Amino acid sequence: MTDVTVPKPDMIKADGPQRDVSSRDFTVRRRSQSALVLRRFLQHRLAVISLVVFLVLVLLSLFAETWWQYTSTTITDDLSQGPSLKHPMGTDSTGHDLLAKVLAGARVSVLVALLVAVLSTAFGTVFGALSGFYGGRADTLMMRFVDLILTVPSLAILITLGATIAGGGGDPIVIALILASLSWLQIARIIRGLFLSLREKEYVEAARCLGASNRRIIFRHLLPNAVGPIIVNATIVVAVAILAETALSFLGFGIKFPSTSLGLLVAEGQSAASTRPWLFYFPGLVIVLIALTINFVGDGLRDALDPQQNRVRA
Amino acid sequence: MTLTDSPGTAGTAAGVKPVLEVRDLSVSFPTDDGLVQAVRGVSYRLMPREVLGIVGESGSGKSVTSLAIMGLLPRTARIAGSACLGDQELIGAPYSTMQHLRGRRISMVFQDPISSLNPVYSIGWQLAEAVRAHHDVSKQAAADRAVDLLQLVGIPNAKERASNYPHEFSGGMRQRVVIAIAIANDPEVLIADEPTTALDVTVQAQILETLDLARRETNAAMVLITHDLGVVAGVADRVLVMYAGKPVETGTVDEIYYSSRMPYTLGLLASLPRLDDRKGGALRPIPGSPPSLLNLAPGCPFSPRCTYRGDVCDEQEPELLEVAPGGHRAACHFSDQLEQRREAPVLETDATLQEELA
Amino acid sequence: MYAFALRRLLISVPLLLVSSMIVYALVHFAGDPLRDLEGRNPPVPPAVLEERRRLLGLDKSLPEQYWNWLTGIVTGDFGPSVKGIDIGADLSRRLGVTMRMVILAILLAVILAMVVGVLSAVKQYSGVDYTATLLGFIALSMPVFWLAALLKEFLAIRINQAIGKTVVYTIGESTPGLEGGLLTKLADQAGHLVLPTIALAAVNYAAWSRYQRSSMLDVLNSDFIRLARAKGLSRRRVMVRHALRCALIPLTTVVALDAGAILGGAVITERVFAWHGMGEMLLNAANDQDVNRLLAWLMVSAVIVVLFNLVADLLYAYLDPRIRYA
Numbered sequence: 001m002t003d004v005t006v007p008k009p010d011m012i013k014a015d016g017p018q019r020d021v022s023s024r025d026f027t028v029r030r031r032s033q034s035a036l037v038l039r040r041f042l043q044h045r046l047a048v049i050s051l052v053v054f055l056v057l058v059l060l061s062l063f064a065e066t067w068w069q070y071t072s073t074t075i076t077d078d079l080s081q082g083p084s085l086k087h088p089m090g091t092d093s094t095g096h097d098l099l100a101k102v103l104a105g106a107r108v109s110v111l112v113a114l115l116v117a118v119l120s121t122a123f124g125t126v127f128g129a130l131s132g133f134y135g136g137r138a139d140t141l142m143m144r145f146v147d148l149i150l151t152v153p154s155l156a157i158l159i160t161l162g163a164t165i166a167g168g169g170g171d172p173i174v175i176a177l178i179l180a181s182l183s184w185l186q187i188a189r190i191i192r193g194l195f196l197s198l199r200e201k202e203y204v205e206a207a208r209c210l211g212a213s214n215r216r217i218i219f220r221h222l223l224p225n226a227v228g229p230i231i232v233n234a235t236i237v238v239a240v241a242i243l244a245e246t247a248l249s250f251l252g253f254g255i256k257f258p259s260t261s262l263g264l265l266v267a268e269g270q271s272a273a274s275t276r277p278w279l280f281y282f283p284g285l286v287i288v289l290i291a292l293t294i295n296f297v298g299d300g301l302r303d304a305l306d307p308q309q310n311r312v313r314a
Numbered sequence: 315m316t317l318t319d320s321p322g323t324a325g326t327a328a329g330v331k332p333v334l335e336v337r338d339l340s341v342s343f344p345t346d347d348g349l350v351q352a353v354r355g356v357s358y359r360l361m362p363r364e365v366l367g368i369v370g371e372s373g374s375g376k377s378v379t380s381l382a383i384m385g386l387l388p389r390t391a392r393i394a395g396s397a398c399l400g401d402q403e404l405i406g407a408p409y410s411t412m413q414h415l416r417g418r419r420i421s422m423v424f425q426d427p428i429s430s431l432n433p434v435y436s437i438g439w440q441l442a443e444a445v446r447a448h449h450d451v452s453k454q455a456a457a458d459r460a461v462d463l464l465q466l467v468g469i470p471n472a473k474e475r476a477s478n479y480p481h482e483f484s485g486g487m488r489q490r491v492v493i494a495i496a497i498a499n500d501p502e503v504l505i506a507d508e509p510t511t512a513l514d515v516t517v518q519a520q521i522l523e524t525l526d527l528a529r530r531e532t533n534a535a536m537v538l539i540t541h542d543l544g545v546v547a548g549v550a551d552r553v554l555v556m557y558a559g560k561p562v563e564t565g566t567v568d569e570i571y572y573s574s575r576m577p578y579t580l581g582l583l584a585s586l587p588r589l590d591d592r593k594g595g596a597l598r599p600i601p602g603s604p605p606s607l608l609n610l611a612p613g614c615p616f617s618p619r620c621t622y623r624g625d626v627c628d629e630q631e632p633e634l635l636e637v638a639p640g641g642h643r644a645a646c647h648f649s650d651q652l653e654q655r656r657e658a659p660v661l662e663t664d665a666t667l668q669e670e671l672a
Numbered sequence: 673m674y675a676f677a678l679r680r681l682l683i684s685v686p687l688l689l690v691s692s693m694i695v696y697a698l699v700h701f702a703g704d705p706l707r708d709l710e711g712r713n714p715p716v717p718p719a720v721l722e723e724r725r726r727l728l729g730l731d732k733s734l735p736e737q738y739w740n741w742l743t744g745i746v747t748g749d750f751g752p753s754v755k756g757i758d759i760g761a762d763l764s765r766r767l768g769v770t771m772r773m774v775i776l777a778i779l780l781a782v783i784l785a786m787v788v789g790v791l792s793a794v795k796q797y798s799g800v801d802y803t804a805t806l807l808g809f810i811a812l813s814m815p816v817f818w819l820a821a822l823l824k825e826f827l828a829i830r831i832n833q834a835i836g837k838t839v840v841y842t843i844g845e846s847t848p849g850l851e852g853g854l855l856t857k858l859a860d861q862a863g864h865l866v867l868p869t870i871a872l873a874a875v876n877y878a879a880w881s882r883y884q885r886s887s888m889l890d891v892l893n894s895d896f897i898r899l900a901r902a903k904g905l906s907r908r909r910v911m912v913r914h915a916l917r918c919a920l921i922p923l924t925t926v927v928a929l930d931a932g933a934i935l936g937g938a939v940i941t942e943r944v945f946a947w948h949g950m951g952e953m954l955l956n957a958a959n960d961q962d963v964n965r966l967l968a969w970l971m972v973s974a975v976i977v978v979l980f981n982l983v984a985d986l987l988y989a990y991l992d993p994r995i996r997y998a
Contacts, residue, residue, distance in 0.1 A: 043346075150929070151691045151974045155936025156954055157698065160966060163958040164702040243815050247940055250817045251955060266818055270944075273825040280825070284818035291813035299809070386898055409907055417904030424902075429895040432914055434921075434993055444903045479993045495903060 040304035047300020050293035057290060061107040070097035072104035072260060083278055090278040092268070102283055105262040108255060109242055110290065112176045116241035119180035121234040124187030129226075131188065132195025133218055143192065146185050154182045158244065162253030170256025175248065179241050187233050194229055198222050228305030235298035239291045246287050262287045331400070333502045333535050334360040334383070334420070339395035339405070340559075341375070341382050350607050352378045354559040355395070360503065365529070365536045367550030367567075369543055369582070373604050375559035376539045377425075380505045384422050385412040399503065418448040421496035421534075423525070425508040427489035431480035437464070437491045438476025444498040463494040466531065467524050486517035490524055497528045504534040510545065522549065543582055547571060552641075555579050558605055558615035561634055565642035575637045575644035575652045577620045614647070622648050673989065673996060680985050684978045691978075692745075695970040696738050699963055727752055728963065741964075745971060751964035759968045762953065767972065769845045770949035773865060774938050777872035782927060784877045789884025790916060793892060804881065811878035816937050820871035820944035828867055840866045845947045868941045875937055876930060883926050888919040921991045928984030931977045 042048055065071060076087075076095045083090045089098035131142040149157075161178045162170075198204065199222065207221050246263030248254030255261040262283045269279035341353040353375040360366050368376045381387045383397045383404055397404045399420055404412070424430045432440060441460035445451065451459070457476070464472035467490040480488055489509060496504055506525055510518035526549060529536050540546055546553055546567070553570040555563040555578065563576040574580050581600040602619035605611070614620070617627035626647050634645040646652065729737050729751075744751055750759035788808075792801040811819075824842040832838050841847070841864040850860055891897060892915055900914045935950075942951030950969065957965035989995045 148687070148691050148694055150932060151687065151977045152695060152970055153932040153935040153939075153973050153977070155933075155939055156970055156973060159939075159954060159958045160699060160970070161702050164961070239813065243813075246815050247817055250815070251940065251943060253958065263815070263817070266815070266821070270821050270825075273821060274829075277825075280821065284815065284822070287815050287818065288810070288813050291815075292809060295809050295813050384902060386901055413904050413906055415904070416902050422902045424895060424899060426895055430899045432896040432900065432918065434918055434991065436993075443905070447904045481994050492899065495899070499904075 037304045041300050044300035044303055046296050047303075050296035050300070054290065054293040054297065057106065057286075057293075058110055061103045061110065064100065064103040064107070068100060068103065070100040072096065072101045074100060080276055082276070089282045090276070092276075092279055093272075098265075098279065098282060101260060101265060102262070102286055105260045105265050105283060106286055106290065108172050108259060109245055109262045109287070112172050112179070112245050112255070112261075113238045113241040115173075115176040116179045116183050116245075117234050117237040119176070120183035120237055121187055121230060123180070124184030125191050125226075125230055127184065128188035128191030128193075129195050129218060129222070132192035133199055133214070133222065135196065135199075139192070139196075143189070146188055149182070149185060155244075155247070157182060158248055159251065159253045162248055170249075170254060170259060172255055172259055172261075175245060175254050179244055179248075183237050183241060183244075187230070187237065190229055190233055191226060194226050195222055198225055232298055232302045232305060235294060235301055239294040239298065242287065242291050242294070262290075330361060332359040333362050333400060334537075335396075335398045336379070336383065337396045337398075339379060339382060339393070339397055341378050341387065341394075342392045344390060344392070345608070348608050349392075351610060352559055352607055353382065354610075356556070356559075356561055358554055358561070358564065360535045360537060362502075363533060363535055364552065365538060365550045367546030367553045368537060368539045368556060369541065369546055369553060370556035371541060371604055373607070374556040375607075376556050377507050379556075380422065380507055380537065380539060384416060384420065384505065385409075386422075414448070417444055417496075417501070418499045419501055420503040421499075421501040421505070423489070423492050423496050423504070423506040423509045426512045427485055427492050428512065430492050431488055433480055436477050436479055437483070441476070441491070441495055441498060444495045448499045459498070460494075463498055464491070466497075467491070467494045467528060468520075469494075484517075485513050486521060489513060489521050493521075493524055493528050497532045497534070500532045501534050503537070504529055504532070505537045505539070507539045508541070509538075511541070518545075525549075543571075543586060555582070558610065559607055560615075560645065561643075562616070562646070563644040564634070565638075565644075566640075569638065569640075569642040573638070573642075575642070575649035576646045577622050577648075577652070578616050579644075580652070581619075614645075622646075622652070624648065676989050676996065677986055680982055684982060688974060688978055691974045692742060692971060693738070695967060695974065696741065699966050699970070700734065700737075724754070728754075741967065745968075750968040753965050754962045755960055755965075757962075757965065759965055763950075763968055763972060766949045766953050769947060770935075770938055770942065770951065771976075772845075772861075773868050773872060773941070773947075773949070774934055776865060777869045777876070777938075778927065778934060780869060781873040781877040781880060782923070784873065785880035785884050785923070786916075786920070788877075789881040790888050790911070790919070792881075793885045793888035793919075794911065796889065801885075804885075808878045808881055811874050812882075814875065816871060816875050816940045817944055819874060820868065820941045823867045823871055824944060839863055842867060843946045845945075845949060864945075868945045868947065871944070872934065872937050872941050876934060879930070880923065880926060884919065884923055887922045888915060891915045891919045894918075917991070921988060924984045924987045924991065928981045931980035932973070935973050935976065 060067070070076065074097060076091060076097060078087060078091045079095050080093045081087055081091045087097050087099065089102060091097055092101075127142065131139045158178060161181075162175065165174060165178060199217075204217060204221055207217050212221070245254055246261060246266070249256075249261040249263030250267045252267070255264060257264075265283035266280065266287070269276075269281075269283060273280040336359075337357050339353060339356045340351070343350045343352060356375070356379050358366060368379070370376045378387070378391075382391070382393050385404060385407065387393065393405055395405060399415060402411075402415065402419075404415070404420075407415075431437065435443075438457060438460045441463055442453065442456035445456040445459050446453070449456075461472045461476050464476060469475055469487060469490055475483075480491075483491065493509075504525075509525060510521050513521060522545065525536075525538075528534075538546065538549055550567055552566050553564065554561050555570065555576065557578050563570060563574060563579045570579060571583065574583065578600070584598050585600060587597060600619055605615045605618070612631065613628040614623075614631050617623045620627065624647060630647070632645045632647045632649075634643045635649070636642065637644045637649045644652075725731055729740055732740070741751055748760055750763070753759050788804050792798075792804040795801050828840050828842045831840050841860075845864050846857070846861050847864075850857060852860075897910060897915055900910045905914075938949070939951035939954055941947075942949045943955065950973075953965065954969050956962075957969060
């Protein structure tokens with residue numbers, strides 16, 4: 001169906017040659033790339049709602065002290081009470097308000113996941129970019145290394161490290177570092193693949209002919225064209241990291257008392273799942289909600305940033 | 315399954331019914347930005363054994379027209395109008411009906427032979443599949459027929475090559491296989507959609523020859539879609555020039571090449587490189603680019619690029635009207651005035667070329 | 673094909689060797705096998721510490737330790753455990769228990785992913801597609817441990833109540849001390865398998881069905897599908913023989929890539945359902961700082977992952993002639 005396509009030379013220039021010229025380029029007005037991305041993202045209704053829900057959740061948990069009467073350490077007189085107006089998520093057997101605990105747990109879990117995303121994206125991008133850009137022997141060696149680490153189940157490595165590093169103390173920062181040490185592998189692979197194909201593009205050749213340095217080519221020509229996939233994958237890492245951290249904490253090798261995490265709360269609640277189900281339900285639901293909203297945001301970003309997945313409305 | 319109709323001179327004998335008649339076909343695609351009108355009313359008749367060349371730039375709607383006839387457009391496409399294969403209406407026909415027509419009575423050769431064949435099956439298998447789709451024959455018989463067809467389209471060692479996979483063939487060879495698939499069931503109509511565009515210049519002529527051979531072997535009528543006027547000149551009986559989703563001129567090859575009445579066709583002809591040009595002479599492209607088919611402005615879509623433009627052109631889109639008896643039609647407000655313009659015959663170029671190559 | 677398989681098999685050997693080095697280094701630099709003794713109060717006599725150190729071979733140089741460990745593993749000797757467990761025997765029993773669940777879960781997830789992925793690609797942007805997408809996203813966002821616990825605490829009880837007797841079990845991989853023939857034992861094991869397998873399959877199914885959907889969409893939009901239609905093939909034949917066949921090729925790679933993640937997921941499901949499998953072994957070994965048990969676990973899982981990849985490579989070659997003859 002190449003026939004429907006009318007490539008406009010000016011559009012190609014404006015968007016960078018990495019973009020495929022598709023039926024979308026029938027646009028009458030010319031829009032800047034960022035406006036186009038924003039418009040496409042806003043069209044993804046679920047993604048927009050998810051972003052709002054996620055941000056509200058983060059803000060609520062970050063500023064829990066300012067709007068909620070209890071903290072995670074407050075001991076009330078209400079023991080093992082079900083959800084009520086006073087305690088929307090109920091209380092545990094020692095009288096802690098579960099909402100306060102969930103807010104505290106969500107704060108730790110989200111911050112750990114964000115830290116993991118930032119660290120692993122930065123490292124993975126650099127690693128993948130170098131590997132893909134230079135190619136050849138260095139690339140083979142670097143990617144074999146990644147493949148090797150992937151031969152061992154990452155959860156096993158996490159458990160091994162979580163049990164041993166820093167004496168298994170369960171400090172959130174340490175857990176974030178441990179998670180990040182494995183999360184960059186996927187990003188490195190993706191960026192490497194992207195750079196491998198991008199560096200063969202004509203405009204890179206053109207830049208090289210003009211005498212651009214490798215550094216300039218990487219930062220001015222390749223990286224801007226990889227921004228889309230980098231952002232999308234960073235989002236996915238946040239969701240994966242939340243699930244990994246809570247799993248690790250659930251198993252007892254992640255975040256530990258006195259700090260808290262949603263995974264830890266589920267582990268505590270599981271024993272009471274049949275007698276006091278709220279202790280088990282709420283923390284788990286919050287994990288699902290956070291992961292789900294992030295995944296939807298990631299999906300919206302992918303649609304917005306990846307023009308090849310343009311959808312034609314039926 | 316060869317045609318028994320009296321052959322006669324293609325398209326002129328009275329009483330001969332067209333094998334394919336397209337009437338007012340239009341296709342549009344809904345997109346995020348609005349409706350893209352890819353085809354805006356195409357009509358033509360294809361007589362038995364006739365070769366119709368459809369010429370136009372990419373985006374002129376020539377491929378979409380053919381895909382609509384074959385029923386191969388995506389579900390989002392909105393199709394209106396009619397296309398009759400004999401007495402059978404094709405537009406809007408259910409899959410089960412189309413299934414029995416496609417590959418048996420009407421076949422298509424696609425532009426890109428590299429991606430047209432399924433990479434995981436041998437070419438012999440894919441050919442035999444085409445045979446067995448319409449004939450209840452044994453696997454062995456279908457395989458034998460596949461080898462015969464491969465031989466016919468000029469694949470050396472057909473018997474051995476049949477068990478090879480598409481990736482083991484060159485682009486030209488793959489296009490021969492695609493042609494073999496298209497004629498496997500002796501169709502009445504063969505549509506070739508830019509069959510040589512994706513190929514090396516050196517094999518283009520061979521593929522055109524193979525296509526012609528295949529057409530004569532099966533007595534099929536052919537629609538040859540191309541953007542190359544040179545290709546059409548050698549093969550076609552009649553030509554349909556398309557611009558912005560509409561036919562803008564139609565007539566015999568001679569009428570189009572020697573007495574065109576449409577500035578766009580004249581521009582296309584003038585843009586062909588010629589051997590009698592003085593050395594170092596630049597190519598003469600048509601200035602500007604084709605219009606966006608989204609929110610098409612009123613008036614003649616070619617007028618922004620047209621040297622003969624008048625005020626009326628920006629207000630009213632010209633209709634395809636007869637300009638000479640015998641079916642030469644053109645869509646231009648000034649087609650009468652263009653009659654005096656005698657373009658230097660382009661075919662001379664080919665003649666000189668052939669002389670020089672001889 | 674045989675040459676291809678053999679070549680792949682040979683590549684696995686150095687891969688595992690280097691992988692063993694990484695695993696060994698990881699465990700040795702991360703952990704201190706004497707920590708639980710050193711930290712005790714009252715302090716353990718130095719002689720006992722020395723004895724333990726000698727037992728674990730910690731008095732030798734690191735390369736020497738690695739070499740001894742490696743040669744031991746090749747002959748089936750996984751070294752001494754600080755808890756005095758026969759690692760080899762323990763491992764082989766647990767391996768059977770876990771792989772039963774893992775393989776079933778993979779099969780279930782692959783079949784589900786294929787069916788749902790293909791359906792939602794064929795009916796793109798329909799109600800089926802949107803529902804499948806939504807469910808997929810929810811499954812993708814579901815922590816395995818929570819889903820497993822949910823199935824265990826709520827679904828299992830409902831099912832058993834509805835039927836009137838215990839059909840699905842929530843604790844262990846089989847009923848201890850069960851009397852009866854082979855059939856009774858199999859039925860018992862199946863009853864124990866249902867929920868953990870569903871939990872493990874659900875999480876992987878989500879990602880794979882999304883993948884299957886997009887690869888099916890790619891194939892459906894390809895030129896050769898258009899040609900297959902133009903040939904006059906039936907819808908069914910176009911979908912199954914042409915589209916699905918080609919869309920399965922990338923899925924094999926993805927499934928193999930996720931082999932490690934599935935083993936990780938199995939650890940979690942086993943924990944929730946109190947199975948005595950590989951998962952329990954890993955968790956106990958990590959808690960006990962039992963170096964050799966940890967190493968044995970990691971090495972065995974590395975072998976499993978490599979084997980999965982080998983199978984995927986062979987499947988890939990079977991499905992795609994371009995690889996076979998490359």
